[in-house]
Amino acid sequence: MAGCMAMGLLFLTACSSGTTQGSGTDKGIQQRVIKAGIGLNEDHPEGQGLLKFKEIVEQKSGGKLKVQTYFSATLGDDLKMTEALQAGTQEITIPSTSPLVGIMKEFGIFDFPFLFNTSEEADAILDGPIGQKLLEKLPEYGLIGLGYWENGFRHVTNSKRAIETADDFKGLKLRTMQNEVHIDAFKELGANPTPMPFSEVFTALESHTIDGQENPLATIKSNKFYEVQKHLSLTKHVYTPFVFLVSKKFWDTLSSEEQKILQEAAIEAGKYQRQLSREEDQKALDELKKTGVKINEISDQERQKMAEIIQPVVETYAKKFGDDLVNELYNELDKIRQ
Ligand code: TF8
Secondary structure (H helix, E strand, O other): OHHHHHHOHHHHHHHHHHOOOOOOEOOOOOOEEEEEEOOOOOOOHHHHHHHHHHHHHHHHOOOOEEEEEEOOOOOOOHHHHHHHHHHOOOOEEOOEOHHHHHOOHHHHHHHOOOOOOOHHHHHHHHHOHHHHHHHHHHHHHOEEEEEEEEEEEEEEEEOOOOOOOHHHHOOOEEEEOOOHHHHHHHHHOOOEEEEOOHHHHHHHHHOOOOOEEEEOHHHHHHOOHHHHOOEEEEEEEEEEEEEEEEEHHHHOOOEHHHHHHHHHHHHHHHHHHHHHHHHHHHHHHHHHHOOOOEEEOOOHHHHHHHHHHHHHHHHHHHHHHOHHHHHHHHHHHHHHHO
């Protein structure tokens, strides 16, 4: 403590926060600027959710906590921003869980194709013991998880042909997220998966470096992928959550009151975001129908065939992520479906 005093007033906050037990110092609410960045645009449900978060935090803190928002990957892609949180140079980001498997492999359980049938099933798992267990592991990696938002069910777009059967994937060069379950699943279907960060996708589609990509409808609309794609096939092949992340380095400097404000705002804004995401999913489909992109449905039978082809990949990764965790996931899902 003597060393801290010698450093003078400027360093007092950092020093005294180190002396508190557990999380949360005891200092009320201070003036702070919180940088929050996401990869998607402001008009996307995630962007609107972030604005709602900002509004709630600023209101609950009486304007002392200011949230500075950055959209459209201006601070970098999911992985880069998450690493900035670990380093303590950015405070908040809300990435897809999928590209985070290099940091915490267990997030990969959500990448199993055809795992969830509905958004409500996803909510129940993410808000239940499984989702919680994964959030509780995050501090080991310098991250604090305040809950899950919705990216949503993903569908494939491409410039070559309508995907109607499992065979139609053969030879397609598809951009995937940087996630081994996705890469191996598309390989199993005979496609040529090409992982890359999201912000490079539009240009890669436009220049035909890749034939296609897969994302929820709200993103296909917001990022105008329909301008550079001929076909949208409603594969609904996997659900992707967003995880609301705070830098642990930053979190540990906050008072319990400040932490509570951020926690509550992340949950409240998350409820709003999920609702908006579901409304937008339907609206985006109607609007995409008016663009030049050709939209086709997939029969349940074909979806079932795709799931069977991919099953060995799921089994391999279930072992890697931990059979206990995966069995718990399936048991929880069984309970929800009863
Ligand atoms: C992807 C994801 C992204 C989001 C976002 C850019 O395809 O679905 O849309 O994670 O942060 O990379």
